[in-house]
Amino acid sequence: MTCSGLSAKHGQEMSELHIIENGQVVITEGIIEFVGSSSEKYPVEHPENYEIIDATGKAVLPGFIDSHTHFIFGGYREEEFSWRMKGDSYMSIMNRGGGIYSTVNATRKASFEELKSAGKTRLDRMLAMGVTTVEGKSGYGLDSETELKQLRVMKELDMEHPVSIVSTYMGAHAVPEGYSEEAYIDYMLREVMPVIRRENLAECCDIFCEKGVFGTAESKRFLLAAKNMGFKLKIHADEIVNTGGAELAAELCALSADHLLQASEKGIAALSESNTVATLLPCTAFSLKEDYAKGREMIDAGCAVALATDLNPGSCFTSSIPLTIALACIYMKLSPEEAITALTINAAAALGKADSIGSIDVGKKGHLIISSFSNYRFLTYHIGMNCVERTIV
Ligand SMILES: [Zn+2]
Known part of the structure; x- marks a missing residue:
């Protein structure tokens, strides 16, 4: 889920996580360059310089x-x-x-x-x-x-x-x-x-x-x-x-x-x-x-x-x-x-930084979590347990 947005979400907006099924995120020099479906092949210059992280079957969310x-x-x-x-x-x-x-x-x-x-x-x-x-x-x-x-x-x-x-x-x-x-x-x-x-x-x-x-x-x-x-x-x-x-x-x-x-x-x-x-x-x-x-x-x-x-x-x-x-x-x-x-x-x-962190949006910092489960509900369901498999900064 991207949690897409550039400012605080009030009331009902807080329920909108902006989920992309089978998504893909491209991070270039620490900044998110693309976020969307993995069916689109996003053209990066010099693909040899990128590390590919396969998160198949896992939920990815902002740090x-x-x-x-x-x-x-x-x-x-x-x-x-x-x-x-x-x-x-x-x-x-x-x-x-x-x-x-x-x-x-x-x-x-x-x-x-x-x-x-x-x-x-x-x-x-x-x-x-x-x-x-x-x-x-x-x-x-x-x-x-x-x-x-x-x-x-x-x-x-x-x-x-x-x-x-x-x-x-x-x-x-x-x-x-x-x-x-x-x-x-x-x-x-x-x-x-x-x-x-x-x-x-x-x-x-x-x-x-x-x-x-x-x-x-x-x-x-x-x-x-x-x-x-x-x-x-x-x-x-x-x-x-x-x-x-x-x-x-x-x-x-x-x-x-x-x-x-x-x-x-x-x-x-x-x-x-x-x-x-x-x-x-x-x-x-x-x-x-x-x-x-x-x-x-x-x-x-x-x-x-x-x-x-x-x-x-x-x-x-x-x-x-x-x-x-x-x-x-x-x-x-x-x-x-x-x-x-x-x-x-x-x-x-709350830190005055909604324009640069807090969601997976193009232009923001590449701060992501790959969770160990296929959907975000495990974060609440697996009580008191760490569901984070990998943190990317
Ligand atoms: Zn305090």
């Missing part, structure tokens, strides 16, 4: 795009997971100085090479599950030095690893000790973000807009300033408490509003009328034993929904695409077709 992760971090929080299973909440662990702050300490201590080597291992696993582009956020340093270190690690990995990386500055992940919310936002805008722009270290900016973290008014001030500096916007919105994050994302024309477990009807309506993608992270709700975001209702309301793993060391330590698909279909009631759209063209749109 998956994991549009929300925090995959560069130091240390792990396996102990905290067991506390949570006993009933402690994410916010109560955070208020005890655990949670994100323990990752911040470990990431500050980690060397560039340690972060890079762990990041590479994580990218290898993603690639094996068909991920060809991943978004990675900073946000585990809070101070300028560590945030820049995280972003520079991602820049090097992007150059060296087959998986493409879209970097997001998320210094606004938590308020560091010794700062007020307002003073920390001023610090980011003054000290950190100009360097990121100058060195081209991140395309997007993100903020944890949440009660007790960054309020809606401060989030708006931060995001408007980021937009003026040339960043594209993303928001961790309405995850634990409804704070009007979805409405804010739509108002600011953010690329995406992410999480949305508590998004109100008004918030969902605002997203459906905007170009902001509703990015849902079912593995996080699963890991935190929370109710899932209203994926079905959002699509029925006409939203463009994307799915992502939210890989991070605290609330959701998994980069499993099969688990994401299973939870989205079983608990958020997405159809197999919608889940695939949510991981391809809509995820590309």
Whole structure:
């Protein structure tokens, strides 16, 4: 299936996968040059320079795009997971100085090479599950030095690893000790973000807009300033408490509003009328034993929904695409077709890249998956299993 399109698909359009039976794709120098039926003999110059891959009997689809992760971090929080299973909440662990702050300490201590080597291992696993582009956020340093270190690690990995990386500055992940919310936002805008722009270290900016973290008014001030500096916007919105994050994302024309477990009807309506993608992270709700975001209702309301793993060391330590698909279909009631759209063209749109990735269309990057089964329904039916036989980048 090609998932053909150049922008996010809303509502019912999410069910259209644009399937070509017995198809053929020609990729020249990394760019898709032809897609169509294999009965047409597409004339390439110098056929001796091409590798022919026979995918007879297999479904071919665009590479998956994991549009929300925090995959560069130091240390792990396996102990905290067991506390949570006993009933402690994410916010109560955070208020005890655990949670994100323990990752911040470990990431500050980690060397560039340690972060890079762990990041590479994580990218290898993603690639094996068909991920060809991943978004990675900073946000585990809070101070300028560590945030820049995280972003520079991602820049090097992007150059060296087959998986493409879209970097997001998320210094606004938590308020560091010794700062007020307002003073920390001023610090980011003054000290950190100009360097990121100058060195081209991140395309997007993100903020944890949440009660007790960054309020809606401060989030708006931060995001408007980021937009003026040339960043594209993303928001961790309405995850634990409804704070009007979805409405804010739509108002600011953010690329995406992410999480949305508590998004109100008004918030969902605002997203459906905007170009902001509703990015849902079912593995996080699963890991935190929370109710899932209203994926079905959002699509029925006409939203463009994307799915992502939210890989991070605290609330959701998994980069499993099969688990994401299973939870989205079983608990958020997405159809197999919608889940695939949510991981391809809509995820590309959530990164502002629907013109170059996310579908098998002429002119886009040659990022493909050959699945081990004859049709895409196995991706949902073969629960939690990796159905990717080969990832092509
Ligand atoms: Zn996140």
